[in-house]
Amino acid sequence: MPIFILPSSRTLSYHFDEEPNGGPVVLLANSLCVPFTVWHRVRDILNQSGFRTLRYDQPGHGQSSVPEDLSTTSFKSLAKDVRDLLKNLNIQHLHAWIGVSMGAATGFYFVTQNPQVVKKFVACDTISCSAVNAGIDDPFGPRVESARREGSMDKLIQGTLKRWLGKSFLEKNIEESSHLKELMSHVSLDGFETCCHALWSESFDIRPLFSQVGMSVEDALCIVGEKDANLPETMKTMSEEVGKGFTSAGRPNNVELVVIKDAGHVCFIDGFEQFIQTVLSFLNA
Numbered sequence: 001m002p003i004f005i006l007p008s009s010r011t012l013s014y015h016f017d018e019e020p021n022g023g024p025v026v027l028l029a030n031s032l033c034v035p036f037t038v039w040h041r042v043r044d045i046l047n048q049s050g051f052r053t054l055r056y057d058q059p060g061h062g063q064s065s066v067p068e069d070l071s072t073t074s075f076k077s078l079a080k081d082v083r084d085l086l087k088n089l090n091i092q093h094l095h096a097w098i099g100v101s102m103g104a105a106t107g108f109y110f111v112t113q114n115p116q117v118v119k120k121f122v123a124c125d126t127i128s129c130s131a132v133n134a135g136i137d138d139p140f141g142p143r144v145e146s147a148r149r150e151g152s153m154d155k156l157i158q159g160t161l162k163r164w165l166g167k168s169f170l171e172k173n174i175e176e177s178s179h180l181k182e183l184m185s186h187v188s189l190d191g192f193e194t195c196c197h198a199l200w201s202e203s204f205d206i207r208p209l210f211s212q213v214g215m216s217v218e219d220a221l222c223i224v225g226e227k228d229a230n231l232p233e234t235m236k237t238m239s240e241e242v243g244k245g246f247t248s249a250g251r252p253n254n255v256e257l258v259v260i261k262d263a264g265h266v267c268f269i270d271g272f273e274q275f276i277q278t279v280l281s282f283l284n285a
């Protein structure tokens with residue numbers, strides 16, 4: 001697994017497909033609690049369809065290290081990590097950024113800080129801001145505290161899988177469930193905490209960025225799992241507001257929201273067929 005030494009001296013683990021040679025590059029940005037290998041099925045189909053993928057690990061996930069001060073991680077710093085990686089790989093442009101959860105939130109910061117680098121932007125299953133900015137109780141702090149008390153990610157992993165996929169899916173898909181649990185077991189407590197700092201920080205609020213997306217990319221798409229708590233409603237608003245930004249930039253408002261039937265928070269897993277069909281149609285348009 002390639003390792004890139006960031007300017008901050010932290011390590012960032014990633015994988016950039018060599019094949020198909022010359023294929024457009026699609027970046028896959030994953031959620032909290034899983035390494036980039038969680039994208040393997042999506043990566044395989046994209047490769048078969050002529051696209052190369054670039055995947056990377058969040059701090060404390062895979063072989064990516066965490067900063068000395070866990071509280072310094074923000075979505076702006078995560079977006080800068082990706083920009084530094086692209087420069088190191090001499091990638092000038094991305095055909096698409098497909099991000100799920102915090103990978104989508106990072107994408108909003110990246111595309112608006114780096115206009116015209118990404119052609120197509122896909123945001124999946126993401127909240128719009130931290131709890132403090134939404135005026136609600138923070139869900140992440142208690143999870144960090146609980147995991148620290150336990151000295152293990154085990155209970156947190158079990159709870160996360162149930163929230164993401166539901167008990168029924170986990171029981172009917174034993175092999176996939178075991179695979180996900182194994183992937184998540186390699187995420188460190190420090191990695192979980194440092195990413196949670198980005199999620200609960202006052203600096204996390206992508207709502208002011210919605211209007212800027214239309215000036216930064218050529219096309220955008222929102223995707224959400226039908227069963228992902230209140231996110232279908234949240235992302236309906238998101239798609240509408242991002243679309244208004246396209247209109248104000250003098251471009252067609254074609255920002256669609258696609259709801260993946262019967263899927264949860266990681267809709268590219270339990271809603272794989274509809275997800276991949278939706279994404280391929282968007283990438284090839």
